[in-house]
Amino acid sequence: MANPTATIEHLKGEGLSVFRLKNRFLSLDIAPDLGGKIISLRSGQALQTEWLWKNERTPYQPAQLDHSYTRQHDTGGIDECFPSVDACELPANAGDRAGLTLPDHGELYGRPWTHQESAVHSDGTATLTLRQLCQTLPLTFERRLLLAPDSGTLRFEYRVENLSDSPVPFSWCMHPALAIAPGMQLRLPDHHQLYCSYASDNAPLTTGDQFRWPLTPNGTDMSVIPDPDTDSGYATKFLSHQDLFDCTSGNSRAIAGLENPATGEALHFVLPPAEVPHIALWLNYRGWAGDGGVPYFNLVLEPAIGNADSLRELLDRGTAPTVPPRASRSWSFEVHATTPGLC
Incomplete structure (x- = not known):
């Protein structure tokens, strides 16, 4: 019997050029061309469980900095x-970056990433590497x-990678909009301390509250x-009040994710706190919509480096991550999908 292997295909879908990475799980x-957006993430029997929410009211389109x-x-x-x-303007303590305006949700989404490498390796692992040169800061961003x-x-x-001769500050989060259903379980590390940066009417807490997961x-x-x-x-919206070391008891990883008791399926983000020290959560239970229409029902669980809504806030606090001059900074984590009966 041949050794198992993952596959990678280059497809066209919804008017987009798409890479599909696939194995039986x-x-x-x-x-x-949409900033490396992952438009589908499926697992389960016959790969029928779609974990990502899609907004049917907003079409895909190229993005501009404004x-x-x-x-x-x-x-x-x-x-x-x-x-x-x-979006923010960098403060005086940003050095030669002071006064620079950074765009809403950053500058990577919705723009073509210029460097693409795909391969299936001898051990059966499929890889896709995308890279982009930033416009606002002298940085290259690579995701594999x-x-x-x-x-x-x-x-x-x-x-x-920092292409300049001075340190460059940044913040980062991955922004996965997850499809949810009532009764699903949201998993975070027990007792992780969070603070609420925004709460709408009817929310079970108020802006500025701090609490340890899961009780408000x-x-x-x-x-x-x-x-x-x-x-x-x-x-x-919740953000880590401290880093994930506050709840891992010396463990080398923290687990967050979405679990479905009705099916036994789960999607877990396995985070090393030394590399990915924060989590952010946007819980939208039909309380908000950016287009002014019927509010959405979704959830965004964000692995993050930086526990603020803007880089300016991190710089004001003196806690902004940096990339040293002519050097690079790396981090990684894993996503695990679990399907009962599939082994």
Whole structure:
């Protein structure tokens, strides 16, 4: 019997050029011309479980630096937010970058990534490497995806290179919009301390609250996805108050993800706190929509470097990550898909 192998295909779908990485446990579609957006991530029996939410009201389109992500590009799937999430102007302590304006949700989404390498290696692992030269800061951003030949493991490897002679600050998060259903379980490391940077009306906490997962100050268990048809809809944003070492008890990894008790399926993000120290959560239980239409029902779980909504805030605090002059910074993590009965 031949050894198992993952595959990679170059396809056309929805008017897009798409790379499909696939094995019998996982399938993912990546669109390099949309900033490396992952438009589909499927697992389960016959790969029928789609984990990513898609906004059917907002079409895919090229992005410009002055665009609003939430109004024009909140299409779902997985985007990369870099070098800031919120639009901001860098403060005086940013040195020769002071006064520079960074765009909403960064500058990588919705733009063609210029460098593409794909391969299936001798061990059966399929890889796709995409790279982009930033416009706002003198950095190159590289993401390498590795799909194991015979497991539900997808590895993300990142490398940012500084092309200048001075340190360059940045923040980063991956922005996966996940498809959810009432009764699903949201998993975060127990007792991880979070703070609320935004809470809409009807949310079970208020902006500025701090709490340890999963119970809010009023005792609401945030780990259960509510039913917005029976409960009041709301939206809220959480960010790590401290890094993930506050809850790992010396373990080398923290696990966050989405679990479906009805099917036993799960999608877990396995994060090394030394490399990916923060988590952000956008819980939108029919409480908000960027296009002004009917509010969405989705969830965004973000592995992150930097626990603020903008790079300016991190610089104001003195906690902004940096890339040293003429050097690089790397990080990585894994995503695991679990399907009962598939082994």
